[in-house]
Amino acid sequence: MTNLNTLTISEARDRLKAGDITAVELTESCLSEIEGAKALNAFVHDTPEISREQAKAADARLAKGDAPAMCGIPLGIKDLFCTKGVLSQAGSAILEGFKPEYESTITQQLWDSGAVMLGKLNMDEFAMGSTNETSTYGNAINPWRRGNDTAQLTPGGSSGGSAAAVAADLCLGATGTDTGGSIRQPAAFTGITGIKPTYGRCSRWGVVAFASSLDQAGPMTKSVRDAAIMLEAMSGHDAKDSTSADLAVPNFEAALTGDIKGKKIGIPKEYRMDGMPDEIEKLWADGTAMLKDAGAEIVDITLPHTKYALPAYYVIAPAEASSNLARYDGVRYGHRATLAAGEGIDDMYEKTRAEGFGHEVQRRVMIGTYVLSAGFYDAYYNRARKVRTLIKRDFEQVFDAGVEAILTPATPSAAFGLGDMADADPVQMYLNDVFTVTVNLAGLPGISVPAGIDKQGLPLGLQLIGRPWEEGDLLNVAYALENAAGFVSKPSKWW
Amino acid sequence: MSIDKETAARVAHLARIRVADEALPALAEEFNAILGFIEQLNEVDVDGIEPMTSVTPARLKRREDVVTDGNQQEKILANAPDAREGFFAVPKVVE
Numbered sequence: 302m303t304n305l306n307t308l309t310i311s312e313a314r315d316r317l318k319a320g321d322i323t324a325v326e327l328t329e330s331c332l333s334e335i336e337g338a339k340a341l342n343a344f345v346h347d348t349p350e351i352s353r354e355q356a357k358a359a360d361a362r363l364a365k366g367d368a369p370a371m372c373g374i375p376l377g378i379k380d381l382f383c384t385k386g387v388l389s390q391a392g393s394a395i396l397e398g399f400k401p402e403y404e405s406t407i408t409q410q411l412w413d414s415g416a417v418m419l420g421k422l423n424m425d426e427f428a429m430g431s432t433n434e435t436s437t438y439g440n441a442i443n444p445w446r447r448g449n450d451t452a453q454l455t456p457g458g459s460s461g462g463s464a465a466a467v468a469a470d471l472c473l474g475a476t477g478t479d480t481g482g483s484i485r486q487p488a489a490f491t492g493i494t495g496i497k498p499t500y501g502r503c504s505r506w507g508v509v510a511f512a513s514s515l516d517q518a519g520p521m522t523k524s525v526r527d528a529a530i531m532l533e534a535m536s537g538h539d540a541k542d543s544t545s546a547d548l549a550v551p552n553f554e555a556a557l558t559g560d561i562k563g564k565k566i567g568i569p570k571e572y573r574m575d576g577m578p579d580e581i582e583k584l585w586a587d588g589t590a591m592l593k594d595a596g597a598e599i600v601d602i603t604l605p606h607t608k609y610a611l612p613a614y615y616v617i618a619p620a621e622a623s624s625n626l627a628r629y630d631g632v633r634y635g636h637r638a639t640l641a642a643g644e645g646i647d648d649m650y651e652k653t654r655a656e657g658f659g660h661e662v663q664r665r666v667m668i669g670t671y672v673l674s675a676g677f678y679d680a681y682y683n684r685a686r687k688v689r690t691l692i693k694r695d696f697e698q699v700f701d702a703g704v705e706a707i708l709t710p711a712t713p714s715a716a717f718g719l720g721d722m723a724d725a726d727p728v729q730m731y732l733n734d735v736f737t738v739t740v741n742l743a744g745l746p747g748i749s750v751p752a753g754i755d756k757q758g759l760p761l762g763l764q765l766i767g768r769p770w771e772e773g774d775l776l777n778v779a780y781a782l783e784n785a786a787g788f789v790s791k792p793s794k795w796w
Numbered sequence: 797m798s799i800d801k802e803t804a805a806r807v808a809h810l811a812r813i814r815v816a817d818e819a820l821p822a823l824a825e826e827f828n829a830i831l832g833f834i835e836q837l838n839e840v841d842v843d844g845i846e847p848m849t850s851v852t853p854a855r856l857k858r859r860e861d862v863v864t865d866g867n868q869q870e871k872i873l874a875n876a877p878d879a880r881e882g883f884f885a886v887p888k889v890v891e
Contacts, residue, residue: 689847690846
């Protein structure tokens with residue numbers, strides 16, 4: 302008998318509805334798997350009591366026969382989401398001990414649909430990082446290894462715990478968030494699927510803010526179908542987030558026909574980077590051929606401002622972060638530094654933030670402060686916002702010409718070793734997001750689909766970018782790619 | 797544009813993050829690496845381009861100006877490092 306924790310969401314849904322398995326059995330299977338996977342450091346706060354209670358309630362609802370698709374499905378929740386009465390620290394020491402008195406809109410929607418919370422997942426501090434190495438909880442570990450080599454690899458970041466947990470079958474799906482690639486890059490590094498929907502598709506209320514004009518949550522799952530099911534449950538307008546779109550949420554799963562005949566798929570020449578590894582180049586060419594074989598029309602396109610996306614991002618995201626993170630001052634929640642006699646409130650702010658924020662967060666907050674400071678605001682911040690307009694326009698022109706989706710690599714490499722980037726300068730690390738960050742700047746939906754294995758035995762992902770609000774179409778192209786790629790590999794269990 | 801130790805100290809203070817004196821030169825160097833990368837933006841012709849204010853053009857919704865929430869003093873103070881008599885407590889700010 303298969304261990305229930307290895308099921309996909311769609312398989313589990315069907316078996317739960319058929320009465321073949323119970324939510325309690327499914328949840329217990331995940332809980333015992335989590336117990337045995339401490340070495341991955343993916344789950345950082347376990348909530349077995351909550352999950353058992355929710356699983357029982359899900360079974361009762363299933364028995365009545367009116368259960369939604371997510372009913373009884375055990376999930377992991379990224380630590381960035383506020384969950385009532387459960388530690389929510391955004392991977393930061395400055396939120397040490399923070400137990401929200403409220404529930405984020407997205408997680409509330411998931412619980413309302415009957416999903417089960419297994420616990421909170423590791424992540425880079427305040428979602429700033431591409432390796433999960435900036436977390437106050439320590440590194441999350443990628444379940445994948447290079448063959449028999451026991452070196453620990455990064456699961457990517459910032460949603461590294463979510464990616465590791467889904468890839469290792471500790472849960473059926475997980476929430477992630479993506480500001481510059483934080484769902485798609487870790488999904489690619491761990492051989493799973495991750496979608497960042499259109500900006501405004503999911504409410505940001507109750508999700509700890511990093512860069513508000515770029516942040517969007519999305520599901521991280523074992524298949525494209527699962528991503529469609531879970532995204533639907535997470536989406537929708539929320540009066541508490543004025544940037545959430547008041548648009549009907551389509552049945553995304555119904556869009557998965559696998560038929561992409563005649564669809565125009567764009568291949569952007571600017572994504573062919575100097576020094577790109579042959580294997581990434583080949584994966585991209587293979588993916589292009591697969592979509593063509595499935596009947597799509599492949600067209601070469603140009604997105605001329607691509608090169609400027611990362612530098613624009615590293616102005617806009619830190620600027621917004623410096624403003625958002627101003628709230629961590631030691632007054633209302635989290636850590637407060639101990640003061641010496643005679644020290645005043647400014648000492649309290651400065652010492653609290655020096656002790657509570659890790660190095661990368663401090664660096665980004667300070668860069669943001671600098672680019673927003675008097676005399677530099679126009680030169681840096683306003684210029685970056687103008688470049689952002691141009692980046693979005695590049696995409697609009699391509700879509701206006703009839704292109705329905707764009708295919709690119711998800712990452713410039715496979716997962717690398719933890720600590721490998723320790724001596725790299727910050728810009729080297731930022732290059733991880735080179736293929737994903739444009740999508741956030743333009744507010745578009747983007748999905749990473751596992752599409753191959755490299756020579757070292759590590760998974761590689763391809764990214765598809767869609768038109769705004771057309772997640773259904775995008776998921777369908779991803780579904781066709783998934784079918785053609787036939788990626789079924791799993792990491793062999795060493796933990 | 798190069799950031800020196802003094803500028804790094806000023807930025808750290810603006811951001812209300814204490815940085816030890818001996819850490820400032822390395823910090824200034826990191827700033828310079830990042831700002832050097834950002835300088836590329838100067839190559840782009842942005843004449844006549846509007847800075848983006850909203851990535852998905854949408855009019856902010858309006859609602860009636862009424863109280864919709866409140867009376868949650870205990871919940872609001874529940875996570876405070878120091879709360880007394882229904883207030884957040886901080887070091888003395890006025891003499």
